[in-house]
Amino acid sequence: MDNAAPITLSQQDALTLRYGADALPPAGPWNEHIALLLSHRSIRGYRPDALPPGTVETLVAAAQSAATSSNLQSWSVIAVTDPAVKAVMAKVAANQKHIEQCPVFLVWLADLSRNERLGNAEGTELVALPYLESFLVAALDAGLAAQNAVVAAESLGLATVYIGALRNDPQKVAEVLGLPPGVMGVFGLCIGYAAPEVANEVKPRLPQAAVLFHETYGTPDEAALRAGYDAKLGAFSQRNEISQDNWSSRVLRRLGRITALAGRDKLAGILQAMGFPLR
C-alpha cells in the first residue's frame, strides 16, 4: 500500500508561497519530502470521516521514531474519539469547534510518571525528576514526536492543527483523561480530512534573514524585514480571514494583554500542583 503524496509544488512555487517572491532564500537542494514539509497548513475545519484502520498506529510509529533525550521517552499520547470527551477539550480550548469535528484528537503528554513508576518498582528515587529540566525534556520530546506525526499525517493527505489552548486548563484535561501526577497534556492535535470550505492557503512566514543568523545573533535589518512581512501577512489575512490585521498588531494583541493568556498565566502554579515542582 503506497500512499505517497505527489509533488504538487515546484521548489520555486513552494518557496514563493512561504516567503513571497521578494524574499526567496537561495535555492538549495530539494526533493519531494521537502516539498511536503513546505506545503504545511494548519486546518481548522474537518469532515466527520473516520481515519483508515491503523492510521493512528502509523502516526505513533513515526512519532516514536523521533529523537528523544537520553532515550528517556518521557512522553505519551492519548487518542480521543469519544464525542463527550472531545466536547470537554473543545470547551477548555475556548470553544474551538474543529476539536469536536475531527475524528481523532491526539493529546500529547509530557509524562514523567512512567519513569517514576520504574523508579518505584526498582526502589530508586529519581531525584532529577522534580527539576524544570526534566519537565522541559518531556515537553520538548512530546513536541518532536508530535511533529513527526504531523508530517506522516500530511503525507497521507490528512489535515492537522495543534491545540495549545489545552493549557488553558491542564487540570480539567488531566481529570477527563485520568492522568496521574507527573503527566500533563502539553497540546492537542486534530487529525482528519479537511472540510472543503475551510481556508487552506499556505501562511507566509518571516523572511529567513529575520530568524536565521550566522555565527552570532541578530540582524541590523530587523525593522525593515518586519515591515515587509507585515504587508504580506496583512494581505494574507484579508484573503483568508476577512481581517486587515498585520503581523505586528497580532503579536501586540496576543502578548500585550494578560487576558489573552486565557488562564495560562497560572501555568507554573498549576504544573506544580500536578506533580512538576519545576525546581
Add this chain to the structure above:
Amino acid sequence: MDNAAPITLSQQDALTLRYGADALPPAGPWNEHIALLLSHRSIRGYRPDALPPGTVETLVAAAQSAATSSNLQSWSVIAVTDPAVKAVMAKVAANQKHIEQCPVFLVWLADLSRNERLGNAEGTELVALPYLESFLVAALDAGLAAQNAVVAAESLGLATVYIGALRNDPQKVAEVLGLPPGVMGVFGLCIGYAAPEVANEVKPRLPQAAVLFHETYGTPDEAALRAGYDAKLGAFSQRNEISQDNWSSRVLRRLGRITALAGRDKLAGILQAMGFPLR
C-alpha cells in the same frame, strides 16, 4: 534537482527494526515519507565534508513551515561553522566531539526578544512575556521547527543529532553567540555526513502499548512491556555500544543522580537571570 531518498525499507522491516518482531503495531497506511521518518537514527560521528550550497536555507525553510503557536514565531536559529565556537559548544556539552566534527552546528533558540523589540518599537508593554507559558511556547516552537529540519536533512542523506547538553551552561552559549536577554539556546543540532565507522542501527523504542492510550491514560501491562523492552535494548546496547545496559538501568542512572543533570538542576534560576522570569 531531486534528491529524494529511495525507500530502502519495507513497512514490515521498518516496524521490526523500531519495535522488534514480537511488538509490531497493526499495519496501517504507508508511503515513502513515513519510511523516511521510521528510518531515523541519531549519528555521533561526522566526516568534515561541507554541506551543498543552500542546504541550511532549505532546512530552515522546512523549519519555518512547521506550525508555530499563534504565528508568534518566537524562535530563531544560528548556524555555527567557526571551529573555535564549535569547540566552546562541545566543551559546554560534556566534550561531545561530533559537535566539532560536523560542518554545521545549528543552535535553536527560544526567542522572545524579537517580539519584545516589536513591543518596544510600538510602545506596547508585552505583559504576557514574563510567564512560563511564553517560554514554553518559544521552546516548543523551536522543537517543532528543528524536527522539520531534521526530517529535511535526513531526506537529503544527511545525518543529525540533537545536543540537549547545551543546557548544561546556557549562559556560556549566550555569551559566545551574542544572545540578548530573552533568548536561550534550547538545544543544538549537528548536521553533516555520517562517518562510515559510527554506529547507525535504528534504536528500538518502547512498544506502542506502553505509550499510546485510547480515551484514558494507562495500561495494566506496563511492567511486562518494560521487561520485554529491557531485553531488546540490552541486546541493542551490546551490539552497538559494547555495554550490557538495559533501558531500566539507563533511566535509573540518568534520573537517579543530581550529578547526571550536569548543571541543569540550576536551569530555572539561570533562565530567570537570562530574561525569562517563568512566572
